Amino acid sequence: MRRVSKITAACAVTAALALTATACGESSTESTGSGEGKLKIGMAYDVGGRGDNSFNDSAARGLDKAKAEFGAETKELTAKNGETPADREQRLASLAEGGFNPVIGVGFAYKDAIDKTAAKYPDTTFGLIDSVSDKKNVNSIVFTEEQGSYLAGVAAALKSKDGKIGFIGGVDLPLIKKFAAGFEQGVTDTNPKASVQIQYLTTGTDLSGFGAPDKGKAAAKGMLDKGIDVIFAAAGGSGAGSIEAVSAKPGAWSIGVDSDQAKDPALSKYASTIMTSVVKNVDTGVYDLVKSVKDGKPRTGTHAYSLSENGVSLTTTGDHLKDIQAKVDEAKKKIVDGTIKVKTTT
Incomplete structure (x- = not known):
């Protein structure tokens, strides 16, 4: 990404x-x-x-x-x-x-x-x-971004209290839509009653959505105000704003992307609310x-x-997945053996 x-x-x-x-x-x-x-x-x-x-x-x-x-x-x-x-x-x-x-x-x-x-x-x-x-x-x-995102969707569905979940994409490009598609499928496969609100910060050739933490923060705050309690941001530098917004909402979780963002020096103060990160190695x-x-x-x-081959994976920093790890591992096994086919478009 x-x-x-x-x-x-x-x-x-x-x-x-x-x-x-x-x-x-x-x-x-x-x-x-x-x-x-x-x-x-x-x-x-x-x-x-x-x-x-x-x-x-x-x-x-x-x-x-x-x-x-x-x-x-x-x-x-x-x-x-x-x-x-x-x-x-x-x-x-x-x-x-x-x-x-x-x-x-x-x-x-x-x-x-x-x-x-x-x-x-x-x-x-x-x-x-x-x-x-x-x-x-x-x-x-x-x-295979969609596969790692599917596992994040499983985790989000299991951790959300009311099944209200959000996805913030930096730009509405095919690559980012792969993240959204896998995430949404993972959520709804795990909890058919859950819903995922998908929002992109910019569209088309405007790539500024990957570097606007203020836009990420505003989008996340809007979702939190609607009762969404888990937000996955695949939005580059904009994701830091989303993570910050989520940290201010008691009981809410954020999901990071690309690097283990709970270990990032600039974001580590929010580690207690970063459930996991979808890592592309x-x-x-x-x-x-x-x-x-x-x-x-x-x-x-x-x-x-x-x-x-662990080209994509979920991080376990903070042990926030400990109570649901078995179910996440089960989903991973099904993707690897072909039982679950993950979508690349929503």
Whole structure:
């Protein structure tokens, strides 16, 4: 899932990100001490980059593991709000031109740019997360988001007092609708009398819904005011606002996404009300691709990380699922063995 965070007018970069601004809203980090024959990994983040506490950070964990294990040189570039497709192409091309291999685009928004850039640099292996390219030198890394979301729906239905449940999506894109579809199915399969209110923060090409915590907070508050007591937000940086709103409502639960948000330093104060998070192990996909290049057998084609191989999962931080874990595990088994077919559209 594409994850973004709000970029201020001044294009401030926090110290916590440890990044050096190279353009308004774009930043890069490059390791030192490169040597002849050294593995060089290029990472092109979506808006928000390292430090978004969500999707980009999951990719960064895979990069960090590969860097440490293989002694690689790395360069990280971050997209900025309002940029053109040509900006994304230039970002990827600059990494390929610099000898970085693999070059990884984090998020579906890089799809067209990777298609074009991969054709120009056939000797470079590219990674594309959350979308699929048919280019021969691209490894498309995708996930069964709907399956992890189904399990979250099971948990939500079992934890909700009155069966009033909410879903907040950042943008009404097919990818986010997969989250919504799986979640709603998990809820209604578990409690046919339950209802799920689905709300998207923005629509179409307006991707700001992924980086507007204030919108996430307002949407969640509106749901809570209607008696909804469990809210799953698949909305990138906007989800932090939803989590904050839920924490202020006694007896309500939030469900995080992409990273274990109960462990996130910026959100840990709300951990007691974060029931679980639907995690997509983007770090595994990134690491696997880098290792394949290091081993001289670059991965290409499409690899879908599914529930059966823990490509998606639910976190258990805080033991909030302890009383219902057996039922969640039962649902997981049925998805893995094919008894339950999870929808990808609502």
